Amino acid sequence: MEQPAVPSDPVEAEAPPPPPLPPRTAYRHRLPTRVWHWVNAVVVIVMLMSGLMIFNAHPRLYWGQYGANFDTPWLHFAGRPFPGWATIPSTYNLAAARRWHLAFAWLLVAGLIIFLAISLWNRHVQRDLAPRAGELAPRHIWDDIREHARLRFPAGEAALRYNILQKLSYVTVIFLLLPLMILTGLAMSPAIDAAWPWLLDLFGGRQSARSIHFICAFAIVAFILVHLAMVVLAGPINEVGSMITGRFRVPPERAPR
Amino acid sequence: MIDRRRFVIGGGSGLLLGGCDRLNNSPAFRGVLRSAEKLNMGAQRLVSARDALAREYGEGDMSPVFRSNGTSMPNTDDYARHLEERFANWRLVVDGLVARPLSIPLRTLRTLSYRTQITRHDCVEGWSAIGKWHGPQLSRILDFAGLSTRAKYIVFHCADRFGDKPYYESIDLVDAFHPQTILAWGMNNHLLTVPHGAPLRLRVERQLGYKHAKYVQRIEAVESLATVHGGKGGYWEDNVDYEWYAGI
Numbered sequence: 001m002e003q004p005a006v007p008s009d010p011v012e013a014e015a016p017p018p019p020p021l022p023p024r025t026a027y028r029h030r031l032p033t034r035v036w037h038w039v040n041a042v043v044v045i046v047m048l049m050s051g052l053m054i055f056n057a058h059p060r061l062y063w064g065q066y067g068a069n070f071d072t073p074w075l076h077f078a079g080r081p082f083p084g085w086a087t088i089p090s091t092y093n094l095a096a097a098r099r100w101h102l103a104f105a106w107l108l109v110a111g112l113i114i115f116l117a118i119s120l121w122n123r124h125v126q127r128d129l130a131p132r133a134g135e136l137a138p139r140h141i142w143d144d145i146r147e148h149a150r151l152r153f154p155a156g157e158a159a160l161r162y163n164i165l166q167k168l169s170y171v172t173v174i175f176l177l178l179p180l181m182i183l184t185g186l187a188m189s190p191a192i193d194a195a196w197p198w199l200l201d202l203f204g205g206r207q208s209a210r211s212i213h214f215i216c217a218f219a220i221v222a223f224i225l226v227h228l229a230m231v232v233l234a235g236p237i238n239e240v241g242s243m244i245t246g247r248f249r250v251p252p253e254r255a256p257r
Numbered sequence: 258m259i260d261r262r263r264f265v266i267g268g269g270s271g272l273l274l275g276g277c278d279r280l281n282n283s284p285a286f287r288g289v290l291r292s293a294e295k296l297n298m299g300a301q302r303l304v305s306a307r308d309a310l311a312r313e314y315g316e317g318d319m320s321p322v323f324r325s326n327g328t329s330m331p332n333t334d335d336y337a338r339h340l341e342e343r344f345a346n347w348r349l350v351v352d353g354l355v356a357r358p359l360s361i362p363l364r365t366l367r368t369l370s371y372r373t374q375i376t377r378h379d380c381v382e383g384w385s386a387i388g389k390w391h392g393p394q395l396s397r398i399l400d401f402a403g404l405s406t407r408a409k410y411i412v413f414h415c416a417d418r419f420g421d422k423p424y425y426e427s428i429d430l431v432d433a434f435h436p437q438t439i440l441a442w443g444m445n446n447h448l449l450t451v452p453h454g455a456p457l458r459l460r461v462e463r464q465l466g467y468k469h470a471k472y473v474q475r476i477e478a479v480e481s482l483a484t485v486h487g488g489k490g491g492y493w494e495d496n497v498d499y500e501w502y503a504g505i
Contacts, residue, residue, distance in 0.1 A: 054383065066320045071320065099293070103289070195309050
């Protein structure tokens with residue numbers, strides 16, 4: 001049955017504003033991104049902790065082709081620097097740590113390759129990760145740094161896109177740090193060095209590759225710490241939830257100041 | 258508050274580690290991890306030419322001091338006697354699955370044409386040292402002996418002992434016949450010193466240091482490693498679960 005037209009009521013105009021719309025949700029993370037994120041979360045932590053155990057076996061780093069106890073390290077710890085809570089396994093065991101490290105390395109490599117292939121194909125890289133024209137302007141980056149420093153995170157539509165600092169950090173991890181971890185790891189293999197001697201030239205020797213491996217590992221630790229801090233500050237339930245379900249509750253636009 | 262936070266962080270880390278340690282103690286999980294060794298070996302062999310050479314360096318690239326590792330002085334009476342005799346009666350026995358078992362005096366081995374190579378020694382612990390090695394190719398010795406077609410592995414029996422266990426190592430035929438795989442009697446233009454494996458050690462340049470058996474007394478060609486000592490192909494493999502394939 002047709003409703004009769006409601007006659008305009010002068011009282012209506014003075015009624016309080018309607019209650020705010022229920023928060024809008026949006027699909028933010030596609031399935032391949034989410035799967036890779038969580039697989040990698042486990043794999044990277046295992047790689048880091050087993051790697052620290054391996055480092056404990058010879059806690060010195062050198063530049064160049066060779067480096068051992070009588071040579072001059074650029075970084076040198078006494079004893080076994082990394083405590084049990086930071087290593088896999090938790091008590092000294094080089095053989096077991098190598099088993100973990102060299103098995104999970106396959107998941108790291110396979111995960112990265114599959115993620116990159118899918119993300120180029122579904123245009124996640126081109127659309128979401130690649131900085132757009134203008135975003136790399138110093139002015140824009142500086143504004144984004146200021147917004148981050150004030151803990152003012154994007155709201156509304158802007159929250160659905162990565163901001164430039166996010167893009168730069170994700171691109172650095174995906175296209176620089178993880179590939180460097182893998183290549184420097186391979187450069188420490190005497191068999192791979194025979195097959196692909198260019199790796200030794202690329203990094204300036206096996207001990208340089210080992211140093212770069214360690215530096216990149218700590219750059220990834222720094223990324224993880226900042227990443228976790230940002231998740232907590234931006235609203236951990238919404239952020240973690242969106243990485244599980246894909247759906248993100250869009251923070252409402254802030255009132256202009 | 259801080260105590261509580263520390264408790265929470267400590268508890269979280271403890272839970273994670275407890276889980277990892279438990280997994281590490283699970284035979285099934287260790288079996289999964291161990292399967293990566295075959296994957297690593299298969300993949301490395303796949304991308305390597307059979308005779309791909311390890312890099313050979315120049316004189317100027319050599320480590321000023323080449324540290325030793327593992328046994329620095331085999332603690333047996335037998336070895337002490339050989340050392341006193343300056344290895345005049347040291348022999349290399351070649352037996353197992355060979356047509357002509359041999360017992361080659363060290364002085365004869367030193368008269369064979371030899372290879373000199375300046376290569377990098379990579380320890381499983383992470384350090385590297387570059388040194389110059391002199392010795393005949395293992396392939397020549399195996400050809401003298403005439404390997405049986407059943408032979409799949411070459412086992413190196415050593416004069417040194419770890420506790421009550423003899424040191425030994427093994428490689429397959431791909432590495433045994435690699436041009437840089439030599440039985441070195443010399444290092445850095447001198448005869449080998451005791452800490453570096455005098456009078457004879459293996460160099461297998463595409464694998465980690467623990468594969469480079471020192472104080473080699475006997476080479477045995479076998480079809481399977483299962484019947485040799487602990488069955489995993491080497492002292493470290495048997496006793497601490499290092500990988501038999503040490504290409505990475």
